[in-house]
Amino acid sequence: MSTSTPRTPVPTPTRGPGRRNQDAAAPPGAAPPARAADVPRGRWVGPAAAVLWAAGGLAALAVTLTGGTLAVGDANDLSFGVLTPVPGATLTPWVAVLGLVGAATALRAWLGGRHGLVARGDRALTVAATAVVGLGVLALTDASILARLGYLPVTLVMAPFDPVMRAAFQDFVGAGPLLQVALLAGGALLVASTWRFVRRAAGACESCGRRHDGHDHAWxxxxxxxxxxxxxxxxxxxxxxxxxxxxxxxxxxxxxxxxxxxxxxxxxxxxxxxxxxxxxxxxxxxxxxxxxxxxxxxxxxxxxxxxxxxxxxxxxxxxxxxxxxxxxxxxxxxxxxxxxxxxxxxxxxxxxxxxxxxxxxxxxxxxxxxxxxxxxxxxxxxxxxxxxx
Structure with missing residues (x-):
């Protein structure tokens, strides 16, 4: 039997009404259609979430094991959230735990459902783990992020002429604000990656959410x-x-x-x-x-x-x-x-x-x-x- 790669993909029937383009499927080892040469949008979300949470979790664990303290709780004098009164040394190990749980969840969301449908209970467990990590992110971040986002335009304009504004801009890149930005970015990526996993695992396109059987939700x-x-x-x-x-x-x-x-x-x-x-x-x-x-x-x-x-x-x-x-x-x-x-x-x-x-x-x-x-x-x-x- 010839093992050469066929050049023409084998078309398959459409999977739903109103579809403009038919899928093209090829036998194992066949070259993908020309349009598949484009990188699917959002394919980077899963690995980015996994890498960010793994790096953050390991970094927080290293700080914990060496007796250091992250800029959280009372160790971040620029925050005014519900955990501000809590000692930073107490919160640091929990940040490490949160990071490692986030890494495991992100890895599951990235790799899960790539070889077929996933049971509803398994999907629910991944969503629940993502929700737990999200609650942890919300507890560790506060209104200072939004305040700095609101002040940023005025700060950029006034900083060259006002030393107070220059000092405020320097606060924007401190350890505490950067940690909160990283947590929010990681949380957003994890939610997006889990969303893609749930779509993929339930028989839908992970990028657009359209179901493979053509029965999309009316809303x-x-x-x-x-x-x-x-x-x-x-x-x-x-x-x-x-x-x-x-x-x-x-x-x-x-x-x-x-x-x-x-x-x-x-x-x-x-x-x-x-x-x-x-x-x-x-x-x-x-x-x-x-x-x-x-x-x-x-x-x-x-x-x-x-x-x-x-x-x-x-x-x-x-x-x-x-x-x-x-x-x-x-x-x-x-x-x-x-x-x-x-x-x-x-x-x-x-x-x-x-x-x-x-x-x-x-x-x-x-x-x-x-x-x-x-x-x-x-x-x-x-x-x-x-x-x-």
């Missing part, structure tokens, strides 16, 4: 995702707009949900710069969120010279929206938990503006994530991996 169609995505985007835009309204009002001297004395103190010690930066950042984010269901979110508007009428790259909307959604979740959870612990969530007439908008941040994160996913569902097009579209 994933472009029409359905446009409907529920619009509602999610409106909620996701309302939360930062409410926050921006209070901060910009303070800059203008209006005591909206804040006492007149506090507003005056804000202006007296240059606190208006921070309020304006955070409020402006939130307002811009609210407007951009509306683009997740508006036409100008898919094609550049006419006033954008050189880009008018061109298609907006999907990643240009999905990537920043995902980053904000990931950063907002630990910020909201930590502030609510911290406020409950210290009894500072009383929404009085001269206090509600300081804490009220932040109570919406967990909802903001979930709604923004849902709106971003709906936007991606509408615009995902033909999948490079499975050829469906």
């Amino acid at each position: 994933t169609t472009p029409e359905a995702s446009a409907r529920w995505g619009r509602r999610a985007a409106l909620v996701a835009a309302a939360a930062p707009a409410f926050y921006a309204l209070t901060r910009i009002a303070w800059v203008l001297g209006i005591p909206l949900g804040f006492s007149p004395d506090d507003v005056a103190d804000l202006a007296g010690d240059d606190g208006w710069i921070a309020a304006l930066g955070l409020g402006g950042f939130a307002l811009v984010g609210a407007v951009l969120t509306l683009g997740l269901y508006q036409r100008w979110g898919e094609r550049f508007p006419r006033w954008m010279l050189g880009l008018a009428g061109r298609r907006v790259p999907v990643g240009l909307a999905v990537v920043p929206a995902t980053v904000v959604a990931v950063a907002v979740l630990p910020a909201g959870v930590s502030l609510v938990a911290l406020g409950l612990g210290e009894g500072q969530l009383a929404l009085t007439a001269d206090r509600w503006g300081a804490v009220g908008p932040m109570l919406l941040w967990p909802l903001w994160s979930v709604a923004l994530g849902a709106a971003t996913y709906a936007y991606w569902l509408r615009r995902r097009g033909t999948c490079r991996t499975c050829g469906r579209g």
Whole structure:
């Protein structure tokens, strides 16, 4: 029998209605179709998650065994989360445990389901392990990540002229903030890798989520995702707009949900710069969120010279929206938990503006994530991996 590799793949029937491209399958050892030469989108997520968690877990274990302390708990003087009072030496071994559990879970998500379907219980166990690691990440991160993200534009502009802003920028690259960024990045990668594993293990394309048997969920169609995505985007835009309204009002001297004395103190010690930066950042984010269901979110508007009428790259909307959604979740959870612990969530007439908008941040994160996913569902097009579209 000849062992030469056939050059023409053998076509197989379509697997679902409305499909534009038929799959092409080849016998064992056959060369893949031409379109399979492209690297499937997202294939790097699994190994990246496994490597990041393994490296982080081993590094934390090495710090623990040598008697060192990571910049967590009270060892990170730049944080203000629920674990801030806990000694860093106590938390460091637990960070190592979290890292190693995350590495094992990421390895399972990366390699699992590559040779056939996986039992539902096995899938559920992997999802549960990912949830446990995610809760650990939320406990170790706090609102300082989102605050620095909001301050960053103002800091970059003012740093060359203001030594205080230069010092603030140096804080951005300290051990504590970088560790929190690494934890959030690792958590996001692990969730994405587990999501791909669940798709693959349940008989769907790991990249686009379309089922191999063609029976896709009705809520994933472009029409359905446009409907529920619009509602999610409106909620996701309302939360930062409410926050921006209070901060910009303070800059203008209006005591909206804040006492007149506090507003005056804000202006007296240059606190208006921070309020304006955070409020402006939130307002811009609210407007951009509306683009997740508006036409100008898919094609550049006419006033954008050189880009008018061109298609907006999907990643240009999905990537920043995902980053904000990931950063907002630990910020909201930590502030609510911290406020409950210290009894500072009383929404009085001269206090509600300081804490009220932040109570919406967990909802903001979930709604923004849902709106971003709906936007991606509408615009995902033909999948490079499975050829469906």
